[in-house]
Amino acid sequence: MAMKTILALLIGLLPLVARADLDVFACEPEWAALAEEIGGPLVSAYSATTPYQDPHYIQARPSLIAKVRNADLVVCSGAELEIGWLPALLQKANNRDVLPGKTGYLEASRYVLRLGATGGTDRAQGDIHPLGNPHIQTNPHNIAAVAAELTQRMRDLDPDAAETYELGLLDFLERWEPAMQRWEELAVPLAGTRAITHHKSWVYLEDWLGIEEVANLEAVPGIPPTATHLSQLTAQFAEGGADFIIRSPYQDDKASLWLSERIHVPAIVLPLSVGTDDAPDLFAQFDVIIDRLLGALGNE
């Protein structure tokens, strides 16, 4: 009787124990979304951050350590974006398969051409990244490049399902490439426009669409905008010279709204990552970015 009850309980618990083939721990939501695009139901992806969080400043929370402990693959932007927390997670998680140098550790920025690499640097210049700008996800061509490497890693980690991951990649690229073409056609009027951005988060988008970055709200990267710097910008752009002021969902809106009011240039929020209410997936993210930039130009 007791035996039967236990058996019944165990059978009832089975679906809870059954796991996906690959547990993916992504530092940023775009890599979790990409892993799901490629791996579909074979992948269980978890993102350590949300698009409402500044990925430079994340607490090495116990929940994240537990996730890394159980991960088969850790995917992060790299280029020191996560230097303040990822090493602590890896050190505490006791998971030898996802340490740097292993198949289970993927730094996305290694597979794209990084912009703004300075080699060595002086911290007086602020929170800049000697390995280049880590916000690579704002150019869809970078997403495609990382997708190829991600697929390779998934195949290596789960060889039984290699074909499924390859088909997943093909299926994704078959949808992604026409989407890129569509965005590029839509974005033609954006070439040559001038942007003021809160932080240097958008250099890959600007490079892709031919937008010129004329100023940043932060006088020194990583340090909040100062009153002196904002009044300088007011003087500099009083007579024009900028088309929009861009910030990310996690950045304080005060500085960009303040400047927008004074220089009469629209201040807009663009999804820097996937998972905001208006950008639930990678495709929607770029739809929203292009749409909002065109809207600000008055070319909707």
Added chain:
Amino acid sequence: MRRNLFPGALVALSLFVPPVAVADEAEIESLRLAIEELRADYDQRISDLERRLAIAEQNAAAADYMAEQAMPAVVGEASNPAAFNPAIGVILQGQAWNYARDPGEYSVQGFPYGGEAGLIGEGVGLAETEIIMNANVDDKFTGWLTAALAIEDGESIVEIEEAWVEATALPAGFGAKFGRFFSGIGYLNSKHSHSWDFADQPLPYQAFLGGQYFDDGLQLRWLAPTDLYMEFGGEAMQGGRYPAAADSRDGIGAYTLFVNIGGDVSANSSWLAGASWLDADAIDRPSGDEDEPLFFTGDSNLAGVQFVWKWAPQGNWKQRNLVVQTEFFQRHEDGTYQLSDTSVAPYDVRQDGWYVQSVYQPIPRWRFGARYDQLSTENPGPLFDGTLLAAPADDPRRFSVMMDWSNSEFSRLRLQYTRDEAGPANDNQWGLQYIYSIGAHGAHTF
């Protein structure tokens, strides 16, 4: 690939077509188009190759730089010997303290301090300067060194605070560390002084752990394969430091056990709770006045529980955040105290200590904090009347507030005020502190 088959075939085919005196204009046009398509295709492939070359070059250059940082590059990527230099960081700290009472006379009745516990020196001066080096040793071990440069009695001394090697290749969620390290007991014990929220440690750490317990030994940790964070650990230590004072002939003088659990409540809130236990042997362990210390021989047991809660709107830590933390310790010491050259008295006493603190960051760069800490003890008996071990009339307690400003995550300036009702007379204590970090800086734990 399939795309260029057609024009390629066209060109090849055209070689076998007999020359026609007057070529059809449409044919010329189609040939021209085919050649242009070929050219465009090759341009595309060359630019693809150039891009791949540029990425490879970029990553090779990055490898040199990465090796100097906390997260070493992939092994075998660069052949430059300098690429294997460890990450080096230096923490520069200084303080200025003002006391209304003479800090030289400071002691806490009932709790003779041992180890490095005590007030920070009066006046302006350097605090501990830390030199930190770390790197992967190879694919299975990583190494860490923290050397503290301090000034004691006017002389510069170097102390090895941490020198450990950790095995990174153990299976099934196990981790092992050996060498000298901060014990994993409690919440604050393993935190470096530069990451403390107040300039000094709370009273239970001062009274029970000599400020912070570190020792030579071996640590084993295991992480459960669950979504709820569950860490179990234990240590075997030489016992060379307060609260232990082991006989050097005996290999192991202290054992610890600890368990930590934690998780997220929502995107805004996370928590960490833990319990720990320390069992230390003491043989002629000095504490209290440096010139006339009291010597304890016996067993020192310490049990502690802790809870930490961190909150930030939407988890966006940079803009606004709040931390509340509390720890409670109970110590039981059973043995004898040598009170003078001839008199030895039995000592079997339970003592409690706890603190609660909160730090709030309302806007980027500015933080405000408050802390209350308190100790209490049983009376060890009439033999101890008139000594520092006798129970005080009132429980020792303090109340502190602090404010700090961090221009970046590498710098911090702090002002702290403490109302001290733990010392021989109530005191108002003011302190200024700076903490600067240069070079590589490792990630901070939760």
